[in-house]
Amino acid sequence: MAKRRAMLIAGKWIETGTTGPIRNPYNGEILAEVCLAGEAEADEAIRAAVAAFAVGRRLPAHKRAEALQKIAADITIRKEEFARSLSSESGKPITDARREVGRAITTFTVAAEEAKRISGEIVPLDIAPGTDNHFGLSRRVPLGPILGITPFNFPLNLVAHKVAPALAVGNPIVLKPAPQTPLTSLLLGEVFLQSGLPAGMLGIVPCANAVAERMVTDERFKMVSFTGSAAVGWMLKGKAGKKRVVLELGGNAGVIVEPDADLDQAADRCVVGGYAYSGQTCISVQRIYAHESVYQKFLDKLVQRVGALKAGNPAEESTVVGPLIDEGAAKRVEAWIKEAAAAGAKVRIGGKRQGSVVEATVLTDVTPEMKVSCQEVFGPVVTVAPYVKFDDALAGINDSPYGLQAGVFTRDIKKAFQSFRDLDVGAVLINEIPTFRADHMPYGGVKDSGLGREGLRYAIDEMTEIKLLVLNLS
Numbered sequence: 001m002a003k004r005r006a007m008l009i010a011g012k013w014i015e016t017g018t019t020g021p022i023r024n025p026y027n028g029e030i031l032a033e034v035c036l037a038g039e040a041e042a043d044e045a046i047r048a049a050v051a052a053f054a055v056g057r058r059l060p061a062h063k064r065a066e067a068l069q070k071i072a073a074d075i076t077i078r079k080e081e082f083a084r085s086l087s088s089e090s091g092k093p094i095t096d097a098r099r100e101v102g103r104a105i106t107t108f109t110v111a112a113e114e115a116k117r118i119s120g121e122i123v124p125l126d127i128a129p130g131t132d133n134h135f136g137l138s139r140r141v142p143l144g145p146i147l148g149i150t151p152f153n154f155p156l157n158l159v160a161h162k163v164a165p166a167l168a169v170g171n172p173i174v175l176k177p178a179p180q181t182p183l184t185s186l187l188l189g190e191v192f193l194q195s196g197l198p199a200g201m202l203g204i205v206p207c208a209n210a211v212a213e214r215m216v217t218d219e220r221f222k223m224v225s226f227t228g229s230a231a232v233g234w235m236l237k238g239k240a241g242k243k244r245v246v247l248e249l250g251g252n253a254g255v256i257v258e259p260d261a262d263l264d265q266a267a268d269r270c271v272v273g274g275y276a277y278s279g280q281t282c283i284s285v286q287r288i289y290a291h292e293s294v295y296q297k298f299l300d301k302l303v304q305r306v307g308a309l310k311a312g313n314p315a316e317e318s319t320v321v322g323p324l325i326d327e328g329a330a331k332r333v334e335a336w337i338k339e340a341a342a343a344g345a346k347v348r349i350g351g352k353r354q355g356s357v358v359e360a361t362v363l364t365d366v367t368p369e370m371k372v373s374c375q376e377v378f379g380p381v382v383t384v385a386p387y388v389k390f391d392d393a394l395a396g397i398n399d400s401p402y403g404l405q406a407g408v409f410t411r412d413i414k415k416a417f418q419s420f421r422d423l424d425v426g427a428v429l430i431n432e433i434p435t436f437r438a439d440h441m442p443y444g445g446v447k448d449s450g451l452g453r454e455g456l457r458y459a460i461d462e463m464t465e466i467k468l469l470v471l472n473l474s
Helices: 039-056 061-077 079-090 094-114 157-169 183-192 209-217 230-239 263-279 295-307 327-342 390-398 413-422 456-462
Strands: 003-005 007-009 012-014 019-023 030-035 120-124 134-142 146-149 173-176 202-204 223-227 244-248 254-257 287-291 346-349 361-364 381-387 405-409 427-430 464-472
Touching (some): 007 039, 007 183, 061 094, 061 157, 061 183, 079 094, 079 183, 094 456, 146 157, 146 209, 157 173, 157 456, 173 209, 223 230, 223 456, 244 456, 254 263, 263 405, 295 346, 295 381, 327 346, 327 381, 390 413, 405 413, 413 427, 456 464
Parallel strands (some): 173 202, 254 405, 361 381, 405 427
Antiparallel strands (some): 120 134, 346 361
16 A cells, blocks of 8 residues: 655644545556645645744844755755655656756755855945935845745756745745655655754645645735746736746757757757656757758767667666656657648657657657647657758747747857847857756746746845845934
8 A cells, every 4th residue: 555645734744634646657656645735734834834934034044054054965865765756756767866866955055055145235325415324235035935836847956946045045935846746845844854944934735736726826925936837837927916926937948050060069968958857848958950051960960869768667777768747748749749740740760659658759840830849848859950041040949939948059159149149048058958957047938938037046036025224324
């Protein structure tokens, strides 16, 4: 019988009569039955967060930093346990799972440092007659209780990107983890309880979407931080009322390969960007534009490398392409591939599905109207198209409702800066794939890809507000 997992509220593990099964996406094994919060439990978590804020907002920086360092250290001690949990519930290959745990350790470590350097500003106020002796200073202060809603694809590090900066500034946070992958966040809850922070500073409440929507509308939360699909994110923003909202949403990231690029480097990196975690990341490489003079050569190199990727059981060390989060997602990706092929696209490699595993796929001869081009595939599918003029490639990247990140492989510094100027995205990466993310960099998108920025210092800015003190020293 699967183990029951309780939710974390006010420092206590709370069980309810309603549970949901957590399944291994690869073999369907039930890993646990997770207790689900109803309205009463959600209200209890919010009340605990409100009470904790009275203490958390006054915690000195060194206390917050020490707690975050303790969390990082304790995750390090249990690193393999976290990786196995993460891999089992998300289907992420174990080698990728270990990398994610390592990144989460970095996220909490950097947050500990940022907690000690939340600065203010001296504001000159003597700019008009009569203000000769006026003096101002500002500092950033915590907003208050935060609701964090996280997706299935990074069950630890995307949780860390909400929890760590919130704790760094003294904001309590109530976390609603993805319904497919709550187990790793509950492990984090165990670590949190040993951190020395007030109990209500972190609540973890798996719940139905309807309960989460009601929490979004609750005025006791001062901010909602959501990572997930564009449709759901913008819908929740419409319900959030006066509270601050940060959205990290979807994308269909593009790459440009110029004639002067190192084609082997570009192909190597695009394979990583397109097929890591079976393409289930919002910055996965989806659309590649290769200059016509190197198009065929680049395509051959890409297909050759894709053919060497091992698909299958995520628990095996050699697996690169594991399952999608469930068979329904795999069937959708398979249907999009078939739909594109029926409309004239060519399947250069892959395209088949076995259960929840979809083969790493390369498509050519696609059109902008195909779903694999204009929507977010969220699967192991990459399209490759030739272009003649660099401006046309830039226009192709911009021809999307999304604008998260984009990559350009070139040795031409002018084109690098032209890309930075003209691409409508949150970040442009030169000689690197859009899938790259350092956990302390500003991260977020434009258009349908989101609102606001994550990345420790930048998330801290979102989670605080400027408060000004004015002194008349006459």
